[in-house]
Amino acid sequence: MNTAVYLASASPRRKELLAQLGIEFSQFSVDADESQLPNELPHAYVERLARLKACSGVKLGYTDRPVLGSDTVVVIDNESLCKPRDEADFTHTLKRLSGNTHQVLTAIAFATEDKVLSQVISTDVxxxxxxxxxxxxxxxxxxxxxxxxxxxxxxxxxxxxxxxxGSYFSVVGLPLYETEQLLHAFLRG
Structure with missing residues (x-):
């Protein structure tokens, strides 16, 4: 596939993973409010953030090719666990994960000025x-x-x-298979 995209992420991991697909891309970061809304379920939360990042790239003027936004959240007992605030928060989180199975949800979204297509991938760890x-x-x-x-x-x-x-690459931050499939669907749609 010789389609070029924009990657709306400063993540070096997402950059490395997207490069593995052989897609030409340019990377930039967006400043998005990543706060979870009251009563927002993890699946809706992570998908909203991926769509927000992709659409924010479009609003910044990246309009000549699709913009890829992505976000990842760790979920246990239907609660989103984000980046640790400090060592105490981290310790509490790891004790919850210890000896248990949790879900890693990674959402991906492609956006242009006239459409947005997104998907959430769930992996049990x-x-x-x-x-x-x-x-x-x-x-x-x-x-x-x-x-x-x-x-x-x-x-x-x-x-x-x-x-x-589930998808190992989704846990790292960008599911390779699903990203490629979603881009194909986006371009066809």
Missing amino acids: TFKKLSDEEIKAYWQSGEPQDKAGGYGIQGLGGRFVTHIA
Whole structure:
């Protein structure tokens, strides 16, 4: 596919993943309010953010090709777990994930001036039981601070994962298969 797109994300992980699809793209970041609305369910929340980022790129004048927006949220007990605010928030989050299965929802959206198409991909991730020492050492590594749910499966946090059901790349931040399929559908539609 020789379609060019814009990637409305400053994420180096999304940049690396999109490059794996062989799609020509330019990357920029958007300033979007990522606050969850009162009573907003995780699925609706993450999809709204992906659509907001894609549409924000269009509003900034990126209109000569589709804009890709994406967002990822970790969910346990139907509660969205975003990036940790501080070490105490991180510790609380990891203790909730420890020994349990949670969902990682990644939403992708393509937008132009006249249309938006989006999709949410859900992946189940199971963590081993974590010790307090493992949680503290992981925080001190510096890796969790900018990660949804406080961990990166592609980095040091991957050693906590005992099982995954769904898209590994979605957990990293951009589902490759689904992104390519959604772009095809967007261009056809």
